[in-house]
Amino acid sequence: MLIVSNVNLTENDGAMKPTRFLNSSVRDYVLNINNDYRYMKMGYYVSLHAEVLGNPVVPRSENAIDAYRHPILLIKAAKHGIPTLPYMVTDSARQLIKKFGFPILIFAVNPFSNGGYRIANNETALYRALRSFGLNHKFTVCAQPLRGKMVSVKTVFGKNGCHGLSEEISRRFYEVFKLPICRLHIQECDGKAYLCGIQKIEIEELTAADLKLISEEIAQISRIGEKYWLR
Amino acid sequence: MAKIACFVEKYNFLDPTEAEALQKFKQTAEGMGHGFDFLFKQDISEIPKYDAVFIRATTDPLYTSYVVSKTAWELGIKVVDDPKSIQICGNKIHLYSLFEKHNIPRIPTIFLAKDDFHHKQISEVFDAFGRPVVLKAPYTSFSKYVERVACETSFRNVARRFFRRSDVLVVQKFMPTSFDWRVGVLNGEILYVCKYTMRKGKWKHGAKLRGKSKFIWGRSISLKREHVPTRFKTVALNACKIVGDGLYGVDIKEINGDYVVVEVNDNPSIYAGYEDLRDRDLYAKIITYLIN
Ligand SMILES: Nc1ncnc2c1ncn2[C@@H]1O[C@H](COP(=O)(O)OP(=O)(O)O)[C@@H](O)[C@H]1O
Ligand SMILES: [Mg+2]
Numbered sequence: 116m117l118i119v120s121n122v123n124l125t126e127n128d129g130a131m132k133p134t135r136f137l138n139s140s141v142r143d144y145v146l147n148i149n150n151d152y153r154y155m156k157m158g159y160y161v162s163l164h165a166e167v168l169g170n171p172v173v174p175r176s177e178n179a180i181d182a183y184r185h186p187i188l189l190i191k192a193a194k195h196g197i198p199t200l201p202y203m204v205t206d207s208a209r210q211l212i213k214k215f216g217f218p219i220l221i222f223a224v225n226p227f228s229n230g231g232y233r234i235a236n237n238e239t240a241l242y243r244a245l246r247s248f249g250l251n252h253k254f255t256v257c258a259q260p261l262r263g264k265m266v267s268v269k270t271v272f273g274k275n276g277c278h279g280l281s282e283e284i285s286r287r288f289y290e291v292f293k294l295p296i297c298r299l300h301i302q303e304c305d306g307k308a309y310l311c312g313i314q315k316i317e318i319e320e321l322t323a324a325d326l327k328l329i330s331e332e333i334a335q336i337s338r339i340g341e342k343y344w345l346r
Numbered sequence: 347m348a349k350i351a352c353f354v355e356k357y358n359f360l361d362p363t364e365a366e367a368l369q370k371f372k373q374t375a376e377g378m379g380h381g382f383d384f385l386f387k388q389d390i391s392e393i394p395k396y397d398a399v400f401i402r403a404t405t406d407p408l409y410t411s412y413v414v415s416k417t418a419w420e421l422g423i424k425v426v427d428d429p430k431s432i433q434i435c436g437n438k439i440h441l442y443s444l445f446e447k448h449n450i451p452r453i454p455t456i457f458l459a460k461d462d463f464h465h466k467q468i469s470e471v472f473d474a475f476g477r478p479v480v481l482k483a484p485y486t487s488f489s490k491y492v493e494r495v496a497c498e499t500s501f502r503n504v505a506r507r508f509f510r511r512s513d514v515l516v517v518q519k520f521m522p523t524s525f526d527w528r529v530g531v532l533n534g535e536i537l538y539v540c541k542y543t544m545r546k547g548k549w550k551h552g553a554k555l556r557g558k559s560k561f562i563w564g565r566s567i568s569l570k571r572e573h574v575p576t577r578f579k580t581v582a583l584n585a586c587k588i589v590g591d592g593l594y595g596v597d598i599k600e601i602n603g604d605y606v607v608v609e610v611n612d613n614p615s616i617y618a619g620y621e622d623l624r625d626r627d628l629y630a631k632i633i634t635y636l637i638n
Contacts, residue, residue, distance in 0.1 A: 134459045137514070154407050155484065155512040157461070160439065167443040180407050180433065187416045194420065204413060207388040226408035226511075255387050255410050 116337055117141055117170075119161050120148040122296075122321060128333050133157045137164050144344050145172040146336060148295050148329065151315040152179040153230075171344035174293040182292045182313050183230065185222045185257035189310070195291045197284065198309045200262070200302065206255045208241050215260040217241075220302070222257045222312050223248035230314030232300060234261055259311060263304020269316055270299050271325050272332040280308035288313075295332075296321070348637040349381040351396040353414045355403040356386075366618035368402060374629040380637060385414075393417050398636040399425040405432045405613045406485060412436075424636060427612040431590045435612040438484045438516050444588045451581060451606050453599075454519040460509045468498050475519040482516040483508035487611070488561065489552035494520060521606070522549040525564070527598040529574075529582040530614055530621060530628065533591050533635055536582065538625040539574050541567040542597075568623035581605040593632060 120130035131139075133149070137160060145165040149158030152174060159179050165172035181187040186204045193199045203214055204224065211219055219235045221244045222228075233248070235241035248256045268275040273289025275282055281301045288299060288310060300312035336343050352371065359365040368384070375382035385392060385399075387410055393399060399418040405411045405427050412432050418425035427435075434440050445452045454475060458467060471479055481504045483491035491508060495501045508515045524544055530537035542551040543564040551564045582596045585607045595614025599606045615621065622628050 132461075134461045137457065137459055155437070155514075157459070157513045160459075160514050163440055164443070167440075167447055177429075177433065180412075181416065184407070184413055184416070186413050187420075190417060190420050204390045204410075205388045210388060224410065224413060226406070255390070255413075 116146060117143040118146045118148060118333060119165075121157060122148055122150060122318060122326070122329070124148070124326065124333075125330055128330055133161050136161055140168055141170075142168065143170060144341060145170045146295075146333070147172055147174065150296055150318045150321065152294055152297070153183050153315055154180050156315075171341070173344060174295070178292045178294065182294055182297070183228075185224050185312060188292075188313060189257070192288070192291065192310050195287070197287045197291065198307060200259045200309045200311070202257055202259045204255050204257050206245060206249050206252055208238065208245055211241065211258050212238070215258065218261040220259045220261040220265070220311060221245075221248060222259075223254070224257050225250050225254035230298075230300075230312060232265075232312055234265075259302075261302070263302055265311070266301050266303055267314075268299050268301065269320060269325070270297055271295065271321075271328050274328060275299070276324075279303075280306070284308050284310050295329075347379050347381070348397040349383070349395065350375055350398045350400055350633070350636055351383055351385045351393060353385045353399060353401045353403055353411060355410075358402050361617065363617040363619055364615070367616045367622065370618060370622070370629050371400070371633065375633045378630070378633060380633065390414060390417070393423065394421055396423060399423055400632070400636055401425070401427050401613060404487065406436045406487075407433055408485075411613075424638075426593050426632070426636060428590060428592055431592050431594070431612040434589050435594070435610055436485065438482055438486065438609065439512075439514050440484075441589075441609060442516065445585070445607065448584075448588045450585050450588065451604065453521055453606055453608065456517050457514050458505065458517055460513045463505065463509075465498070468501050471501075471517050475517070478520050480518040480520050481505060481508065482518065484512045484514065484516060489550040490561075492550060494549065520549075521599060521601060523599045523601065525567075526551055526608060527578070527582075527596075527600065527605075528566075528614075528621075529579075529596045529598065530616075531582060531586045531594045531596060532628075532631055534583060534587065536571045536574075536579060537593075537628045537631060538621050539569045539571050540621055541569065543567065566617075566620040568620060568625075570624045578605055581607060585610050593635075 118130040119136045147161045152158035162176040189199045221233045233244045270285040273286040275285040298314040298316045302309045372382045403411045416429045478494045478496035525541045528540040528542045586594045595611040597608035
């Protein structure tokens with residue numbers, strides 16, 4: 116197993132830096148640990164390079180794109196039985212009001228989105244969100260009804276340390292998309308949790324406890340062996 | 347009798363020859379007994395009602411068109427362009443890595459990562475490729491983010507701009523020609539062949555006029571597909587094969603009698619009176635492919 120990481124792991128994890136990996140043609144099972152897997156960021160290119168070399172890799176580049184394309188995240192999650200709420204992709208406020216009423220949760224589906232969301236409680240706020248997230252109506256947004264409260268959890272190998280409703284969502288998300296590090300936006304209502312969105316985290320947000328968890332996961336994965344990449 | 351959705355955006359109807367081509371797709375489909383509706387951004391939730399989706403809006407993994415493509419794909423609906431083709435053709439790092447892996451005749455290329463971009467790298471590039479060199483942002487299309495640089499300062503300036511959105515960029519040897527071959531390919535067969543010429547004094551098919559932000563284009567000259575050499579066809583088809591079996595436009599340069607692939611595009615331009623001039627059956631072929 117080859118670990119490629121831009122995160123400073125402990126010495127004995129023996130990780131290779133992303134840029135060095137991009138210039139290599141190593142044949143091995145690749146575990147790509149990065150704080151940012153968004154399309155065209157280094158985390159994405161590492162997975163892509165591994166795939167071009169014919170290496171099994173976690174995460175796959177397709178999952179990195181899809182997790183950060185909001186409607187696709189929801190479609191794929193729902194397909195795999197992760198709880199989600201109805202969504203609509205559109206640039207029309209009228210359609211959204213008709214379908215959901217207020218309050219509405221809005222995620223951007225534009226090339227410059229960082230994954231953050233907005234809540235619109237009334238028409239003015241909705242129009243404003245459509246204009247700014249749609250980059251002046253050039254792009255759509257992905258909207259969902261807001262029925263409960265939003266929580267945002269840092270997720271490392273499917274664990275978020277919250278032991279609440281959201282823990283199960285983090286675990287299932289990781290099973291399906293296999294993104295080792297991210298922040299998940301989850302909606303909790305009536306005693307249930309629903310996956311809503313994903314955002315990258317900053318490297319500085321990784322605590323000593325997170326790094327320890329990453330080391331433990333690496334040890335666990337090397338025990339599981341190649342089966343880990345097949346799942 | 348199938349129902350086809352054609353995903354477009356308003357800009358697809360701005361050029362009258364593109365609008366006419368879109369109408370020809372519609373007439374052809376309807377003439378064959380199929381339904382053909384234009385779908386816009388606010389109609390995305392209608393996708394499940396269709397048997398096939400044909401995307402004519404510009405594609406990129408970060409645009410609405412990718413959401414359309416992937417939504418159709420996940421529902422098991424036939425879609426052109428398919429998500430995999432958009433992922434590969436939409437990113438030149440991806441495409442050129444596959445060219446290298448599969449030994450497609452290509453322009454000498456290296457990739458530069460933002461994290462190790464130093465003076466030393468730049469001099470090595472100039473030593474290897476001479477001056478000028480061509481820099482490309484991986485997400486470029488319509489020649490927009492393809493620039494020529496001859497000194498370290500302009501190299502740095504252009505690279506800094508391209509690195510804003512992508513952590514890796516493309517550097518190539520400068521290999522100018524007076525035209526690009528453009529080959530339309532569908533499902534492993536040649537649909538049409540054109541020459542896209544460069545304007546006088548320009549080296550890209552699409553270029554900016556000095557001091558203006560508006561793009562101008564060279565001419566498109568259409569040729570009958572039977573008339574191209576076999577060796578040329580083989581190069582074009584092999585390049586498409588590594589991407590998929592959908593609809594592509596391959597750009598090829600002819601240099602000292604050799605054919606060198608510049609790129610494979612998904613979502614190739616089809617304008618009435620240009621790409622379709624010699625091979626008018628392309629509309630029917632694409633519709634037939636969509637419903638099979
Ligand atoms: N290395 C190169 N040397 C000379 N001309 C080039 C080179 N690469 C691209 N071009 C020209 O620049 C234009 C755009 O290049 P291309 O790679 O097709 O980017 P885009 O995807 O933006 O169309 C084309 O006309 C092509 O022939
Ligand atoms: Mg081109």
